[in-house]
Amino acid sequence: MAYDESVVPLRMNPDLTPELEREVRFFMKWGYLVVENAISPEQVESLRTALDESFARNKSQFIHELLEEDDRFGFLLDNEPVFTRMKAILGNCVQLHSATARVTSPGEKDQDWHRDGPWPVDPDGTPYGSIPGQINCGYYLDELTMENGPIVIVPGSHRAAFKPPLGHPTFPDEKFILAKPGQAIFFNGWLFHRGAANNSEKHRRACMMCYQNAWMKSREPFNGPRVTKLRKNGSNEIKLLLGDMSAW
Numbered sequence: 001m002a003y004d005e006s007v008v009p010l011r012m013n014p015d016l017t018p019e020l021e022r023e024v025r026f027f028m029k030w031g032y033l034v035v036e037n038a039i040s041p042e043q044v045e046s047l048r049t050a051l052d053e054s055f056a057r058n059k060s061q062f063i064h065e066l067l068e069e070d071d072r073f074g075f076l077l078d079n080e081p082v083f084t085r086m087k088a089i090l091g092n093c094v095q096l097h098s099a100t101a102r103v104t105s106p107g108e109k110d111q112d113w114h115r116d117g118p119w120p121v122d123p124d125g126t127p128y129g130s131i132p133g134q135i136n137c138g139y140y141l142d143e144l145t146m147e148n149g150p151i152v153i154v155p156g157s158h159r160a161a162f163k164p165p166l167g168h169p170t171f172p173d174e175k176f177i178l179a180k181p182g183q184a185i186f187f188n189g190w191l192f193h194r195g196a197a198n199n200s201e202k203h204r205r206a207c208m209m210c211y212q213n214a215w216m217k218s219r220e221p222f223n224g225p226r227v228t229k230l231r232k233n234g235s236n237e238i239k240l241l242l243g244d245m246s247a248w
């Protein structure tokens, strides 16, 4: 046995409250979800400080393997309001795909439309039914405005059987999400989306926690000292999130 069987959940799907069922239906239809009170004002403040320090060290717009940067990011891994909804949508067998931060500097241009999911998905699945699931969760630590660059999405586009257009042309049904610190913004990995230009004078800080079915390949090696410690000391859910098994 290449892994500890007790780490694997006994049931695929959790029981859902009517409210959670409603949120799952919304997410399945539109490909996004705004979660209120996902983190407290104190947690927002702590993440801002930790990210400012990481950004000063990395000097890069992207910070990968965020959990290795600072212990203060660790709670995001199974942050209850987010993780409960991830399991409601993806089922109990969930793995972290990546934890990243993105610090968009003043003057940064519009991102192009893209999907995060790198492999082909047929909205009808396969004859067997399988649809790979990947959901990104953005914690925007600065209130998004039309000036500093909302996240722009095309609701429902996760089911489009064609790729997003090149560049960043307007979609009649596009939606500018003015996320607030404290909220978490879920979006399906196949949703057309982009970050808009930052025309403000300040940095725009975001932490992106991306989850997926536990059988999928992760982007991260999960082998740094902080993640190894989290996995060793963590619950079975944390072990599964951090890829405790090297093979099935």
Ligand SMILES: O=C(O)CCC(=O)C(=O)O
Pocket: 102, 116, 150, 151, 193, 194, 195, 196, 206
């Ligand atoms: O900056 C944003 O709001 C979105 C970032 C994004 O889509 C990405 O990094 O893939």
Ligand SMILES: [Fe+2]
Pocket: 114, 115, 116, 193
């Ligand atoms: Fe993206």
